[in-house]
Amino acid sequence: MSAKKSRIEDVAKAVGVSATAVSFAFNRPDRLNSKTVTRILDAADRLGYSPNPLARALLAKSTGVIGILTPQTLPSIFKNPFFAAFHEGVGRACEEHCLSLMIVSPASRSLSEASAHAPVDGLIVVGLSESHPEIELLRRRQMQFVIVDGDAETVPSVNVDDYHGARQAANLLLERDHRRIACLTFEQDLSSSHGKKVYGVGRRRLEGYKHSFNDYDILWDDSVLVPTAASIDAGAAAFKQLWKNPKNRPTAVLAVADVMAIGMLEEANARGVCVPDDLAIIGFDDIPQAQWTRPPLTTVRQPMVEKGEIAVQMLLTLIAGEPLTDRHVLLPTELVIRKSA
Amino acid sequence: MSAKKSRIEDVAKAVGVSATAVSFAFNRPDRLNSKTVTRILDAADRLGYSPNPLARALLAKSTGVIGILTPQTLPSIFKNPFFAAFHEGVGRACEEHCLSLMIVSPASRSLSEASAHAPVDGLIVVGLSESHPEIELLRRRQMQFVIVDGDAETVPSVNVDDYHGARQAANLLLERDHRRIACLTFEQDLSSSHGKKVYGVGRRRLEGYKHSFNDYDILWDDSVLVPTAASIDAGAAAFKQLWKNPKNRPTAVLAVADVMAIGMLEEANARGVCVPDDLAIIGFDDIPQAQWTRPPLTTVRQPMVEKGEIAVQMLLTLIAGEPLTDRHVLLPTELVIRKSA
DNA sequence: TTGTAAGCGTTATCAA
DNA sequence: TTGATAACGCTTACAA
Numbered sequence: 151m152s153a154k155k156s157r158i159e160d161v162a163k164a165v166g167v168s169a170t171a172v173s174f175a176f177n178r179p180d181r182l183n184s185k186t187v188t189r190i191l192d193a194a195d196r197l198g199y200s201p202n203p204l205a206r207a208l209l210a211k212s213t214g215v216i217g218i219l220t221p222q223t224l225p226s227i228f229k230n231p232f233f234a235a236f237h238e239g240v241g242r243a244c245e246e247h248c249l250s251l252m253i254v255s256p257a258s259r260s261l262s263e264a265s266a267h268a269p270v271d272g273l274i275v276v277g278l279s280e281s282h283p284e285i286e287l288l289r290r291r292q293m294q295f296v297i298v299d300g301d302a303e304t305v306p307s308v309n310v311d312d313y314h315g316a317r318q319a320a321n322l323l324l325e326r327d328h329r330r331i332a333c334l335t336f337e338q339d340l341s342s343s344h345g346k347k348v349y350g351v352g353r354r355r356l357e358g359y360k361h362s363f364n365d366y367d368i369l370w371d372d373s374v375l376v377p378t379a380a381s382i383d384a385g386a387a388a389f390k391q392l393w394k395n396p397k398n399r400p401t402a403v404l405a406v407a408d409v410m411a412i413g414m415l416e417e418a419n420a421r422g423v424c425v426p427d428d429l430a431i432i433g434f435d436d437i438p439q440a441q442w443t444r445p446p447l448t449t450v451r452q453p454m455v456e457k458g459e460i461a462v463q464m465l466l467t468l469i470a471g472e473p474l475t476d477r478h479v480l481l482p483t484e485l486v487i488r489k490s491a
Numbered sequence: 492m493s494a495k496k497s498r499i500e501d502v503a504k505a506v507g508v509s510a511t512a513v514s515f516a517f518n519r520p521d522r523l524n525s526k527t528v529t530r531i532l533d534a535a536d537r538l539g540y541s542p543n544p545l546a547r548a549l550l551a552k553s554t555g556v557i558g559i560l561t562p563q564t565l566p567s568i569f570k571n572p573f574f575a576a577f578h579e580g581v582g583r584a585c586e587e588h589c590l591s592l593m594i595v596s597p598a599s600r601s602l603s604e605a606s607a608h609a610p611v612d613g614l615i616v617v618g619l620s621e622s623h624p625e626i627e628l629l630r631r632r633q634m635q636f637v638i639v640d641g642d643a644e645t646v647p648s649v650n651v652d653d654y655h656g657a658r659q660a661a662n663l664l665l666e667r668d669h670r671r672i673a674c675l676t677f678e679q680d681l682s683s684s685h686g687k688k689v690y691g692v693g694r695r696r697l698e699g700y701k702h703s704f705n706d707y708d709i710l711w712d713d714s715v716l717v718p719t720a721a722s723i724d725a726g727a728a729a730f731k732q733l734w735k736n737p738k739n740r741p742t743a744v745l746a747v748a749d750v751m752a753i754g755m756l757e758e759a760n761a762r763g764v765c766v767p768d769d770l771a772i773i774g775f776d777d778i779p780q781a782q783w784t785r786p787p788l789t790t791v792r793q794p795m796v797e798k799g800e801i802a803v804q805m806l807l808t809l810i811a812g813e814p815l816t817d818r819h820v821l822l823p824t825e826l827v828i829r830k831s832a
Numbered sequence: 833t834t835g836t837a838a839g840c841g842t843t844a845t846c847a848a
Numbered sequence: 849t850t851g852a853t854a855a856c857g858c859t860t861a862c863a864a
Contacts, residue, residue, distance in 0.1 A: 154633075155632070155633045157840095157841060157842090158841065158842065158843095159841085167850075167851085168850070168851045168852075169841090169842080169843090169851090170843080170844090170850070170851055170852080170853095171849090171850060171851075173842070173843055173844095174843095174849095174850085177843075181849075181850090182849065182850075183849060183850085186849080186850085198631035198632045198633060199632075200607040200632055201607070201841080201842070201843095202549075202840090202841050202842065203607065203608050203609060203610045204545055204548050204549045204554070204610050204840090204841080204842090205549055205840075205841035205842035205843085205856085206608075206841085206842060206843075207545050207610060207842095208543075208545045208546055208549055208840090208841085208842075208843095208856050208857070208858090209841090209842055209843050209844085209855080209856050210842095210843080210856090211856080213545070213610055214608055215593065215609075215610070217591075223582070223586055224578075224581075224582025224583065224585050224586045224592060225579045225580075225582040225583045225586065227582065228575050228576075228578040228579040228582050229575070229579055234569050234570070234575055235569075237565075237569040238566045238569040238570050239566075240565075241564070241565030241566040241568065241569050241594075241596070242565070242566045244565050244596055244598075245564055245565045245566065245596055245598050248596065248598045248599060248600065249596065249598075250558075250593055250594065250595050250596050250605070250608075250609060251565065251593065251594045251596065252556065252591055252592065252593045252594075253582075253591065253592045253593075253594070254591050255582075255585055255586055255589065255590065255591050255592065257585075257586050257589045257590075258589060259589065264591070266541040266542070266544065267544050267555055267591075268544060268556075268591055269544045269545050269548060269554055269556070269610045287539075290536075290539035291496070291539045291540075291541055292495075292496045292539060439780070439783070442780070442783050442784070443783070498856095498857060498858085499857065499858065499859095500857085508834075508835085509834070509835045509836080510835090510857090510858080510859090511834070511835060511836080511859080511860085512833090512834060512835075513858095514858070514859055514860085515833095515834085515859095518859080522833075522834090523833065523834080524833060524834085527833080527834085542857085542858070542859095543856090543857050543858065545856090545857080545858090546840085546856075546857035546858040546859085547857085547858060547859080549840050549841070549842090549856090549857085549858075550839085550840050550857090550858060550859050550860085551840090551858095551859085552840080
């Protein structure tokens with residue numbers, strides 16, 4: 151039915167020149183007689199020819215595409231406002247450098263397998279630490295990449311000051327005499343690989359909470375932890391779980407992500423539990439929605455957009471083979487006090 | 492410094508076999524002595540080898556990546572909640588088929604130029620009609636693609652019933668005796684190419700408004716149109732413009748996108764203008780945020796997630812060379828009455 | 833069970 | 849100003 155895609159040879163034959171000439175017409179028009187260029191370009195247009203990007207990239211060893219790799223599923227990434235902001239930053243930098251962006255889907259495959267199939271010049275890996283076995287593989291394959299939101303000593307990385315952000319959040323609650331505080335953690339925080347906690351960010355936030363608890367001589371008991379997926383729904387579910395047993399209800403909640411906090415807050419509202427009087431809530435991230443909840447969410451702000459921009463810049467200097475002035479960027483966090491705590 | 496990426500030959504030499512054998516070890520392990528396979532895979536692992544996806548794709552004529560192409564900039568796409576929902580649907584389908592997703596950046600280039608550089612198996616084109624010259628090019632290049640939110644008679648497309656959604660929105664206002672109504676339109680709606688309006692969706696929504704105006708014998712005057720970018724900020728700016736001249740203020744606003752409506756609503760709130768009493772507002776899309784505004788936004792709902800899913804499915808059958816049962820999908824819209832009108 | 837050789841669609845080098 | 853030829857890194861008949 152539909153004619154095959156035309157190749158460089160087809161154009162060459164149609165015009166009566168060599169393939170080289172056609173290539174030149176597209177890439178170095180100056181090296182050809184301008185009349186020839188016109189003839190070639192005309193024929194190309196007529197035949198609907200344009201150079202195969204794959205063949206081109208194979209030779210150039212560059213596709214003009216960078217990828218984002220993270221263990222989460224595609225739909226959950228797009229549902230997550232943190233990623234929206236992060237992508238905005240990444241997108242800004244891509245735009246600036248005429249790069250396209252690929253969101254690599256781990257799907258059923260392993261991360262490294264997925265990334266091995268991805269025709270990208272480099273990868274931004276979100277939420278995985280250097281010690282993760284999949285990361286180890288990327289490195290062995292000489293893939294260029296930057297870690298975002300993960301522990302890294304060797305590999306270039308971008309992180310925010312999770313620890314101090316978390317301390318400020320916990321301190322606010324503690325100062326206000328909360329003593330029964332639950333923590334909504336990332337699900338991965340409790341899993342480990344080779345005896346090391348895999349997910350650096352959650353661990354650092356948890357450590358911040360923990361140390362503040364210590365300062366106030368509150369004994370830390372892992373039973374305060376509620377592993378929660380990064381979504382509104384999961385936050386709502388966490389509320390139900392926490393509220394089930396009337397004797398054991400917390401007076402406050404620290405969430406490692408705003409989405410969880412917002413889910414919890416909405417569910418509390420729906421059940422007639424008053425925030426912050428009956429339950430104080432503090433989130434983390436300061437996604438735009440945090441301002442619009444009722445009451446507005448107290449949270450720890452991190453520069454999500456900037457994080458994305460910086461990650462791309464680092465990746466690009468890496469790809470260019472230039473030295474990085476700062477291999478481990480640490481961006482500040484800041485407690486934003488609104489009305490939920 | 493860093494050793495070059497290892498190629499298939501390196502592995503072959505290390506093991507003392509041919510490149511073919513290495514290829515087989517990865518792709519048809521059954522065709523090789525299982526011991527040989529192990530030796531090869533071991534060596535590959537040791538050398539950090541994995542097949543070059545570009546070379547592979549060149550041969551297979553397939554990359555396992557589909558692209559999304561739209562005239563907007565990358566950051567504005569990610570800031571736009573409509574795309575978040577749309578991407579969620581696209582992501583769901585990609586996940587299901589083990590596909591990765593590429594967001595093609597037009598950046599400074601023309602759309603067709605950008606897409607010509609994209610190593611994808613097919614494209615979902617959002618917001619461009621078939622008659623657009625860039626689309627014409629895609630087609631001539633034998634690129635597989637599906638149009639979303641754009642007029643199409645030949646090319647497969649996914650759209651929602653913009654016209655009737657818009658009519659319902661306008662009718663609600665008209666029934667409630669609003670007579671001075673402004674319309675926030677997409678910026679592209681007023682531009683045209685070859686004498687045809689380029690952006691089908693906005694045109695259809697506008698036509699819906701217009702016909703309802705006619706039904707109520709209100710004369711349509713293009714001065715009610717306020718071209719507005721698809722962002723909260725632009726919506727806020729539109730409010731300022733509309734409110735500038737006290738004699739000319741509308742009593743109601745129809746926005747072709749929720750983001751515009753929300754920007755307008757927020758700015759109205761900030762200025763002490765009461766919605767819906769001083770100004771009624773109706774949006775379009777029903778993004779999640781529409782429920783959380785104060786007052787909650789009355790709007791026209793469209794199935795954004797489903798739209799994305801369906802677009803991918805169509806694209807995949809197209810790529811597979813199979814016939815499409817329905818080349819032009821039209822999804823329903825529905826007026827959601829909340830409190831802003 | 834393994835290897836040889838051709839080819840995927842380009843671009844780079846060098847010569848004409 | 850143009851063209852032959854050899855890469856790029858892999859897969860796949862076909863042969864051994």
